[in-house]
Amino acid sequence: MFTYYLRLAFKSIKRNPILSALMITAIGLGIGASMTTVTVNYLMSANPIPHKSEQLFYVQLDSWSQFEPAREPNEPPDQITWTEATNLMQAKQAFRQTAMASTGGVIEPTGQDDKPFMASIRLAFSDFFPMFDAPFLFGNGWSENNDTNRDYVVVISKATNERVFGGENSVGRTIRIVGENFRVVGVLDDWVLVPRFYDVTTGAFDETEEVFMPFYMKQELELSNGGNTNCWKSPEGEGFIAFLQSECVNYQMWVELRDQNEKDQYMDFLNNYVNEQKALGRFARPLNNRLSNVMEWMEIEEVVADDAQIMMWVSFMFLLVCLLNTIGLLLAKFTGKASEIGLRRAVGASKTDLFIQHLVETACIGVAGGILGLGLAFLGLEGIKSLYGEFVQNLVGLDFTMMASAILLALVSSILAGMYPTWRACNIAPASQLKSQ
Amino acid sequence: MLTMTEVKKIFRTDLVETHALRDFNLQVDEGEFVAVTGPSGSGKTTFLNIAGLLETFEGGKYELDGQDVSRLNDKKRSQLRNEKIGFIFQSFNLIPDLNLFDNVDVPLRYRGFKGAERKKRIEESLELVGLANRMKHLPSQLSGGQQQRVAIARALAGNPRFLLADEPTGNLDSKMALSVLELLKQINDQGTTIVMVTHDQHLATQAKRNIYVRDGRVSELSELTDINEINLHQAANG
Amino acid sequence: MSSNQWEIGPIFRALMRNKVGAILIAIQIAVTMTIVVNSIFIILERATKIERESGIDEINSFYLTTTGFGSNFDPKSTATNDLELIRSTAGVLDAIQINAIPVSGGGWSMSFQTEPGEEKETEGAAIYMVDEHGINALDLEVIAGENFAAGDVRWRPAGVRDWPDNVIITKVLAESLFPDIGYQDVVGKTIYIQQNEPMIVKGIVDKIQAPWVGWDDLEHTVLTPEITEFESNRYYIRAQPGQRDAIMPIIEEALASSNKQRIIRGMRTVQETRERSYRADTAMIKILSTTMIILTIVTGLGIVGLASFSVNRRKKQIGTRRALGASQQAIVRYFMLENFLISTVGVLLGAVLTVGLNMLLVNIFSLNALDWYFVPAGMLVLWLVGQIAVFGPAKKAANIPPALATRTV
Incomplete structure (x- = not known):
């Protein structure tokens, strides 16, 4: 039955080529834009050392001026002094x-x-x-x-x-x-x-x-x-x-x-160290070690750039518009198929049958849109590279996970978009469509 | 075969209630060819839709082939439609994108037949309506009469016990109408029960039995004078 | 034209019977407007940022870094010889050694105050170490006081913490440090660096930007009269107009061959540096513009698609209307008006969303708040987009023959 639905889907897509192209392009553009920005954000926020990122800790000590914090609000400086670097290394507590x-x-x-x-x-x-x-x-x-x-x-x-x-x-x-x-x-x-x-x-x-x-x-x-x-x-x-x-x-x-125990002990050590330094007249600020x-x-450190995040949210809204677009067009399209749906109901198709049939059609559009989107994402990333130059080199590669998620995102979003039109199509009262008008 | 007892159907809008069927009683036996006539708005089409399980009804009881269908869910009703009922419509309702073969194939798909079985049935039924050689054509390439023949082939492909026709010749000229009617009779002779809704009195007289619907109720026309004539006609064709 | 010819009532009631389709378009218009308006706002802001002038002769200037190595390397004689060599090269207008390049992103800054001591109010400023050629090489104008004299310039060895006695500051910094007097009167005043070390303001220059383009006090800049004796030093070279590209390789080659105890690296035009520094902003402008345009097209095409469908579905109805005496113009008007009603809902919702998104951007990413007139302008644009998009299908609808009414479909 699935291949039958696929065949019907292709026929239906071919029947309104311009409309179908518009839907596929819309999904493709939305997916392409989203995948481009998601990739950049994903790589920016990637965990570079996943198996031990929970065991490596960056040390911050608040050695700053008593009159102002190193960074608002009351953040310790993001680096340490030579004195602390050498003292902590000699203490060898980790x-x-x-x-x-x-x-x-x-x-x-x-x-x-x-x-x-x-x-x-x-x-x-x-x-x-x-x-x-x-x-x-x-x-x-x-x-x-x-x-x-x-x-x-x-x-x-x-x-x-x-x-x-x-x-x-x-x-x-x-x-x-x-x-x-x-x-x-x-x-x-x-x-x-x-x-x-x-x-x-x-x-x-x-x-x-x-x-x-x-x-x-x-x-x-x-x-x-x-x-x-x-x-x-x-x-x-x-x-x-x-x-x-x-x-x-x-x-x-x-x-x-x-482990947590070692972490607690090290924190204690840092606090003791700073208290010792206070006794020597340094570290005028309250204990604020991290x-x-x-x-x-x-x-x-806000490694993910604001612009990248703004672009990602804009691209999601872009995708939303593209999907709304697709929902509208599918709705129109399926409404146009009302008499066929009525006929199929008359010859014994259940609502479920029709639901699946139209979902397959939507999914086909989704997959096509996803593939187009993937191509556009490649272009988009090339574009990012040419706009931002060499230093984003490592941020614009599409790996397998990203490619799979592009297709999946396209599929899921198009199916979601197709849900309502499909539901409406299946609930067309068959009798109403069979009488000639 | 078909028994309706005091079936009611009411269409409601915000302001009005229309009683499309009131206490509708009808029994159709196996092998009958029943013509349903009546004025516009009398409830003919509503009756046909309910008989074909396309619409639900409010009161009364409807047994199809001995089974009470009043309380079946959509899946079960769809299955019954698919297995026992064939439809023929005034405007043929062929799917314009599909060629003849695929159009006849539609109900068989939902029946779940294997490919070879479907192919056999499609070929047989198109053979029966005389269009086996045009299987690859699209509906738009056929005349109205031919299209209706395809629709009949589609209705028959699944071997239904029961054929429902709604003004099957309404969109056809008289010559084509006659040939379609002959085809229906032929099918009826092979044992398929047919119920045909029409407003054409002349066409109705060709059926074995006539019922007349008015204001959502049945009035049988069994005492119709020319009933013998019909039977004679029938014999001549048999 | 009487008001009942506008059919708003019937159109509205017909719309309500196909709510979902209309709502979809309205939301689409709303979101599109949200993105378009916010994008344009961001684009204009970035464009303004990029267009700020650095105050130096960017077009004709370039710079390079020389890094000495080996025990025989002598920074002092190297700098003296290098500067002499560069300044005497044909096509060079002037050249200096400088510790940082404006707009480049890397540099030094120090705090200045008008009274000595701890806990005084300070102003941060970028520091450019230059000699008496600085003003000419950087193309600055001394608008009060005077330029450094050759005698003011000192050698600055690595690791030295103190500062020369004289300083030249920008007009903006003068006004920040001494808000109560005119900048001309700042000449001769003493300002303090490192809390207690006095420097006398010898001159005021019109404008030179600090190296960090994202810094709020971009024109807080001082020039100090010194030449560094570091291992790595930068030369900033201003060419005669039109000569820059020609003399760049000549100078690189001349420096490399004059002294083997160092490497010449990072030669770059100021123009390129500016492009690099603003690259993220330029990119953002381009990306947002593209997104905005494509999005508007998608929305427009969506409207075209839906309107075409609606025309097809209503062919018979339209034929009937024509048969009943509707003019072609009336049919076009019907569809335009229908779209206008939907768009109106869309742009009203869009106005709310636009302001909402802007507030989010303000809160999360510290962007600036939108100017109010962006909203009505955006509404107008989206209204127009809708009307343009629907015109084609409406025209098509108007061409449906009245005879269609009598035909069965």
């Missing part, structure tokens, strides 16, 4: 922990023809790699001893390895960065994080860095500040050390806590 900073420096390849180039550098601790599941192509991360000994070791990205070492296994080889020789201990595989959750203070959709270096190199080599530096008070005294010891925040801190897991932190 299962894993890493303080981080971003910087940049010139890499000088050894080859005669290779030009020096600027590379982005992330300063971190050895726990960084296991905490964030960094994928290694060769070698490994550095050890805790490397951290404390301030050894000149680095992990480099796959692209950097290609550029400097031609893609060979470079573990153990020397690379010249910021005028110093470093030993390569590991080479990362492709590592795309959307969003790049471990540091969203500069741009949530930046790429992962080209070089990873032990955190204390910051002090050792007096590396420049990447990202945002915010101070509520100017450094006391001149020079690099004065800046490190200032109340300026430029560092991020993540801890890995495996531990936010990955998705909470993304929410706080």
